[in-house]
Amino acid sequence: MTTDNRDDNAPAEWDSGLPKGRRIGGIVWSLLFLLVPVLGVATFIVAPWFDHWLPKDISVHGRDIDGLFYFILALTGVVFVATEMLLFWFMWKYDAAAVRGPAKYIHGSHTLEVVWTIIPAATMLFLGIYQMNTWADVKMRRPRIAPSAEVVARQFEWRIRYPGRDGTLGTPDDLFVVNDLHVPLDEDFLVQLKSMDVLHSFFLPNLRVKHDAVPGMKQPVWFRATEAGTYDIVCAEVCGWGHYKMKGRVTVESRADFEEWLAGVEARQEATQRGPEDAPPAAED
Ligand SMILES: [Cu+2]
Numbered sequence: 213m214t215t216d217n218r219d220d221n222a223p224a225e226w227d228s229g230l231p232k233g234r235r236i237g238g239i240v241w242s243l244l245f246l247l248v249p250v251l252g253v254a255t256f257i258v259a260p261w262f263d264h265w266l267p268k269d270i271s272v273h274g275r276d277i278d279g280l281f282y283f284i285l286a287l288t289g290v291v292f293v294a295t296e297m298l299l300f301w302f303m304w305k306y307d308a309a310a311v312r313g314p315a316k317y318i319h320g321s322h323t324l325e326v327v328w329t330i331i332p333a334a335t336m337l338f339l340g341i342y343q344m345n346t347w348a349d350v351k352m353r354r355p356r357i358a359p360s361a362e363v364v365a366r367q368f369e370w371r372i373r374y375p376g377r378d379g380t381l382g383t384p385d386d387l388f389v390v391n392d393l394h395v396p397l398d399e400d401f402l403v404q405l406k407s408m409d410v411l412h413s414f415f416l417p418n419l420r421v422k423h424d425a426v427p428g429m430k431q432p433v434w435f436r437a438t439e440a441g442t443y444d445i446v447c448a449e450v451c452g453w454g455h456y457k458m459k460g461r462v463t464v465e466s467r468a469d470f471e472e473w474l475a476g477v478e479a480r481q482e483a484t485q486r487g488p489e490d491a492p493p494a495a496e497d
Pocket of ligand 1: 411412448
């Protein structure tokens with residue numbers, strides 16, 4: 213590190229002075245760079261006031277996931293502010309228009325290299341271990357229940373199938389709805405997620421659920437909603453021209469309301485569906 217770049221034996225032309233504009237340019241540029249951390253931090257502080265922050269959490273896993281999010285945000289935030297401040301400071305202090313004299317070159321510092329490799333590596337390792345339990349809860353320890361519904365993503369809608377009265381998916385009494393998922397409050401809900409065409413991502417922001425729907429795969433996704441209401445289902449994977457309109461809603465309601473809604477779906481479906489015995493006789497020729 214250099215502390216004084218002035219060299220008393222420097223050739224005379226180094227002190228002849230650069231145009232004043234150069235120094236002002238250096239000041240402006242370093243202040244512009246200072247704006248990055250200042251505005252960056254300000255945005256994070258102001259965003260929740262304007263409701264541009266995490267959507268309301270209504271799931272049992274949300275607390276842990278949000279906790280991890282804030283922890284990593286704080287960790288990366290401190291590093292971000294520190295590096296941006298250093299960038300500003302170096303631009304300000306070592307401005308070529310302010311510091312005359314020859315540049316000094318160093319061949320790097322082995323100790324510094326080791327330190328700034330070990331610290332991030334140890335931090336990543338710590339985060340990997342620290343989040344294991346939350347990850348297991350959300351993605352590995354699936355509730356031991358039969359699938360509550362099947363969600364099939366396709367360009368550009370969510371096709372939802374309920375098991376019907378027999379509680380088994382893939383039987384004739386299955387109930388079909390589009391973009392309208394209903395789930396009972398305070399109960400484990402297990403979705404069987406599939407895709408009919410391309411990659412989609414099943415995203416329930418309020419339930420802190422996001423899972424890719426992959427063609428050819430049948431994947432379990434689960435959650436437990438803790439607050440009644442209607443929330444968004446969105447696709448979080450750019451899946452084609454109509455990606456933006458691939459929106460559905462999830463309605464969280466009491467068990468009784470859920471049963472009532474399901475009965476309504478069943479009645480509507482039966483009214484519009486004819487069984488084989490109602491089929492018109494085949495045309496004879
Ligand atoms: Cu999609």
